[in-house]
Amino acid sequence: MSAFLEAIGLTRRHRDGDAVQVAVDDVSLAIARGELVALAGPSGSGKSTLLGMLGGILTPSEGDVRIAGESIVAMREHHRTAHRRAHVGIVLQGLALVPAMSVLENVLLPLVPFGGARRDDLERARALLRRLSLHEKERAPARQLSGGERQRAAIARALVTRPSALLLDEPTAHLDAESASVVLDVLAELARDDHAVLVATHDPRILTRPEVSRVLHLERGRLVEP
Amino acid sequence: MRKTLALFEYAIGALARRPGKAVALVAGIALVTGLLASILSLHAALEREAGALADAMPELTVQAMQGGRPATIDAETLEFLAGHPGVRSIRPRVWGYLFVPSLGANLSVFSVAPDAPELAEVATLLEGRAPRSKGEAAVGDTFARSLGLRPGDSIALPTGSKFHLLEITGVFGAEASLQAADVALVTEPDARLLLGYDDGRFTDVAISLASPTEADVVAAQIAEHLPHARVVRRDQIARAYALTLGARAGLVGAMLLPLLGCFLLLAWDRMSGLGEDEKRELGVLTLVGWDLRDVLLAGLFQNGLVALTGAALGLLAAHVYVFGFGAPLLFDALLGWSRLHPTFELAPAWDAGQIVTVVAFVVVPFSLASLAPAFRAADVDVDALLRGGA
Known part of the structure; x- marks a missing residue:
């Protein structure tokens, strides 16, 4: 299987006063389409930073990221943004939805720079919401959704541009067992649909799921053997 | 175009979300614009x-001067002016100011001859009629209103x-108020x-010329022959009015500048100090693939x-x-304070300028002042977003 998402010697350092902190240290990994990979590690181990670099929203200090065979690190900002929004969907814990917008408006938000939603985009958005059991809430303001519903809506939003890879940061944090199970079912289904899925988590409910192809362990910014 | 419309639609929605x-x-902006536009x-x-x-x-007005002060004009001067080349007719005038203690204000007293040609025009502005004989007067609306005078009353x-x-x-009538508010004819x-x-x-x-375009020349000739007289052209009076009104408007406008400055500072502060909701929204836009240019636009x-x-x-x-x-x-x-103030209805006068x-004074500075904060706001801290801090 060829890698769709690839990290090669990724390192990210940042200054903390006079000291230089290494958030991610020489990480290399590859994820193919159809894989559901879990990135495990304690809080502060660098999972979110690694996810940000893989998604093209953080620039690495060293190393390279290849998405769909193209290096995004050397790209100009504008091209990098265009490339990542064409290939990668990202779901971050702290940036789920715009609370004052309706669920459907949130899902369609990535399409605005493309000229807004056309009829087929609207149909796809509604199909995604149906698939994620949110179709009855498409007009509801996002602030009225439960935690699980917000995660699912954010996943629908990440998928509306038809990306081949999906990066998720702690998608089941603060969710009850039932909500977490629904989200995990969706992720497994996406992997079966030939998406490359990388989930940063320390939730054992994900790490023990049989659909998870591999579990990568990150500690102090480095990939380690479990 | 489609993208621009989509961003415009988003902008309307964003404003509606933070009413x-x-x-x-x-x-x-309406306040600052309103004040400036009013002036x-x-x-x-x-x-x-x-x-x-x-x-x-x-077209020309000639005043005698003595010791740098206005003086009365004698018959000899009238004779000279009437016979001067280029002068069609002259109209010697008697007018001046009379302090009325009961009003605490000056009344402008003008004489008019019963057969004066301009009386026909004056008559159209009057409720009642112009004075024809000694002991009669026509007065301005503000003066009349101040003392409760109507035609037939005495003063x-x-x-x-x-x-x-x-x-x-x-x-x-009120339409003549600018000229006649404090007048007694x-x-x-x-x-x-x-x-x-x-x-x-x-x-x-008052001098009427055979050829008004020669006002400059005739005025200069009169001034040469009457070195102690002041010859005032109509265009000089018009310019004096314009300068006086312009200076007052400029003064009031200048007084407004600090207000405009305060507003721009406030607008800057409001736009650069983003609320949590706005930070979150900008973070989401970055996350879902909005380019910096999209956010700025x-x-x-x-x-x-x-x-x-x-x-x-x-x-x-x-x-x-x-x-x-x-x-x-x-x-x-703008017009100056007065006890006997004109009360005419202003005809709407707007122009593109x-x-x-x-x-130029409000919308452009506001938009420019908002550019830098908008740029700063659009350039979100991705590290903070990843830590869920947006």
């Missing part, structure tokens, strides 16, 4: 009225230690009595909408304030 902030900024439109309307007033004035005006009784035969004998002028002496001379659309809406409301409010309500307070500031000026 409090949008309304506050629109109100601020400009009132100035334009007054300038137009003053221009019409100047048009009705004689006693002071002449030294005595009083002179006049019957009111007419009152000027009387016959020449009454004017001489009220103002203390000897027979054969006049306040000044949407922000500019928001600011543009706010600025244009505020400016439009300000212009509308200025129009209603100036031409609907007569610009209370501001009218006094005024609107461009308002846009």
